[in-house]
Every structure is written in structure tokens, then in C-alpha cells.
Amino acid sequence: MYLGAALGMWLLPALVELRGPESVFLAETLAGVIWSLLWIRTRKFLNTVGFLVASAALMALPQFRTSNGVILCSSVALWFLALGRAGFAVNHMDIAPRYAGIVMGVSNTAGTLAGIISVDLTGKLLEASKLVYSDLSHQESWRAVFFIPGLLCIFSSVVFLLFSTGERIFD
Numbered sequence: 001m002y003l004g005a006a007l008g009m010w011l012l013p014a015l016v017e018l019r020g021p022e023s024v025f026l027a028e029t030l031a032g033v034i035w036s037l038l039w040i041r042t043r044k045f046l047n048t049v050g051f052l053v054a055s056a057a058l059m060a061l062p063q064f065r066t067s068n069g070v071i072l073c074s075s076v077a078l079w080f081l082a083l084g085r086a087g088f089a090v091n092h093m094d095i096a097p098r099y100a101g102i103v104m105g106v107s108n109t110a111g112t113l114a115g116i117i118s119v120d121l122t123g124k125l126l127e128a129s130k131l132v133y134s135d136l137s138h139q140e141s142w143r144a145v146f147f148i149p150g151l152l153c154i155f156s157s158v159v160f161l162l163f164s165t166g167e168r169i170f171d
Helices: 002-019 022-039 042-063 067-088 091-095 100-133 139-163
Strands: none
Touching: 002 022, 042 067, 042 139, 067 139, 091 100, 100 139
């Protein structure tokens, strides 16, 4: 708490010089929101940031024309999915300490089923795109393939943000 206050007092005069006095209120509000998220809602924050950035990276992936751009974009998606996992994976122990293994197994099964279904769905989407564009090298051919997982990341992030809890549910 002290470090944040001391750092803020050091940065605020420079902010006033650059942006004017009203910027102090905006900076303090932003700092307060970030501090609240980091301090009180760390898991929800990690999960939300991780999944939303990964979603943006997945949806942007078909826009890249070079292999370096695609590798960078997919790497960013995987990095931030790992960050989102930091918010999600530890929650099983909190909500069901005695049954954490079972709860983890159920959630992993749901994720595995989604992975199995998505392989078939990807094949069907690419076959349909091949009929329309006659070539899979067209940018639009891959848009839906990466757009759907991006939407699923957004959906799962919203569900976790709204309904997750760190409180014990099962004894």
C-alpha cells in the first residue's frame, strides 16, 4: 500500500505538467481500479485479461500475411491463455478442497470434449471455405476457424468473471 502511494506522489507532478490538473483525478481513478482488481480480484483479473487478450490475438491471426506475424500472434495467444489459466486452475482447491480432483476432472473433460468437437468443426469450416474461395490460402478461409475460439474465450471469460467465487461450495 505504501509503495503505491509513494510511487503515485512521485509520478503525479509530472502528469500534471504533461496533461493538466484534471489528469490527476483520472490517473487516481485508474490506479484505484487497477489496485482493486489486483488486490481483491486477482484470479478474475488474470483470467479476464488472459482470455480477452488471447481472444484478440486469435481473431487477428488471419490478418497476418507472413509466417513471422502468424507465429508472433499465435505465441501471444498462447502466452495469455496461460495467464488466464493462472486465474482458473487454482480455483478448484478453493471451492471444493476435498473433491478438487473430481472437480478438476469434470472441467478437464468439458475442455477435452470441446477440443474433440472443434477438430471436426474446423474440418467442416475449411471444406465450406474451399468451395467458396477454391483455395485455403485466402485470408477469409481461416477467419471462422480462429474467430470461433476467440468468441469462446470471450464467453468463458465473461462466465468466469460473473459466476466464479473463491468461497468453499463443497465440503
